[in-house]
Amino acid sequence: xxxxxxxxxxxxxxxxxxxxxxxxxxxxxxxxxxxxxxxxxxxxxxxxxxxxxxxxxxxxxxxxxxxxxxxxxxxxxxxxxxxxxxxxxxxxxxxxxxxxxxxxxxxxxxxxxxxx
Amino acid sequence: xxxxxxxxxxxxxxxxxxxxxxxxxxxxxxxxxxxxxxxxxxxxxxxxxxxxxxxxxxxxxxxxxxxxxxxxxxxxxxxxxxxxxxxxxxxxxxxxxxxxxxxxxxxxxxxxxxxx
Numbered sequence: 465x466x467x468x469x470x471x472x473x474x475x476x477x478x479x480x481x482x483x484x485x486x487x488x489x490x491x492x493x494x495x496x497x498x499x500x501x502x503x504x505x506x507x508x509x510x511x512x513x514x515x516x517x518x519x520x521x522x523x524x525x526x527x528x529x530x531x532x533x534x535x536x537x538x539x540x541x542x543x544x545x546x547x548x549x550x551x552x553x554x555x556x557x558x559x560x561x562x563x564x565x566x567x568x569x570x571x572x573x574x575x576x577x578x579x580x
Numbered sequence: 581x582x583x584x585x586x587x588x589x590x591x592x593x594x595x596x597x598x599x600x601x602x603x604x605x606x607x608x609x610x611x612x613x614x615x616x617x618x619x620x621x622x623x624x625x626x627x628x629x630x631x632x633x634x635x636x637x638x639x640x641x642x643x644x645x646x647x648x649x650x651x652x653x654x655x656x657x658x659x660x661x662x663x664x665x666x667x668x669x670x671x672x673x674x675x676x677x678x679x680x681x682x683x684x685x686x687x688x689x690x691x692x693x694x695x696x
Contacts, residue, residue, distance in 0.1 A: 468623075497684070507669070507686040520683050554623055556684075567612060567673060569684060571624040 468572035482543040487555030495560030496538040586687035603670035611675025
């Protein structure tokens with residue numbers, strides 16, 4: 465059974481550019497969440513999608529956005545990149561509803577974004 | 581606002597020792613708690629998931645306990661091995677009345693080194 469797949473694994477972008485990251489969840493999982501990991505702030509929640517609808521959103525500026533497609537794949541977009549956006553971006557998938565074990569989160573390998 | 585604290589921040593032990601990692605959270609209105617490990621530059625691997633009404637979960641050499649009323653969880657690792665060296669993270673998912681909310685709040689992690 466394939467795990468959570470994130471592409472690309474590494475990205476280098478220039479300040480002011482925009483970037484799109486992709487996440488393919490485990491087959492059958494309908495919930496996809498995104499997290500930002502930095503040495504100073506640790507892991508911080510960005511947003512969660514379930515069945516193409518945003519269910520939760522963290523405290524990030526509007527430059528961070530996301531969407532989910534009908535096949536549950538998700539993308540997140542960061543516009544007008546800043547140096548502080550350099551981080552490991554992690555995607556997690558879960559079944560999303562029903563019994564409690566269905567909320568177990570499985571993470572991808574992440575996308576390492578470097579803004580120069 | 582939920583805050584999750586992990587103690588100690590770092591731990592170095594000789595191979596074969598039993599060890600305990602601690603996690604505390606400020607808001608007891610949790611749906612479940614999940615322990616992860618993270619290897620350098622990699623994503624998170626789920627270790628154990630405990631529902632808020634459970635007291636403990638076991639998987640192989642790992643045992644996680646949960647005391648929701650006091651806001652504490654411990655991860656016990658028996659007979660540690662060099663391959664256990666990683667960062668261990670605990671995360672709580674908010675919820676009430678049997679309903680979960682997608683956001684995971686993470687602690688800063690405990691960096692574990694097991695030397696031969």
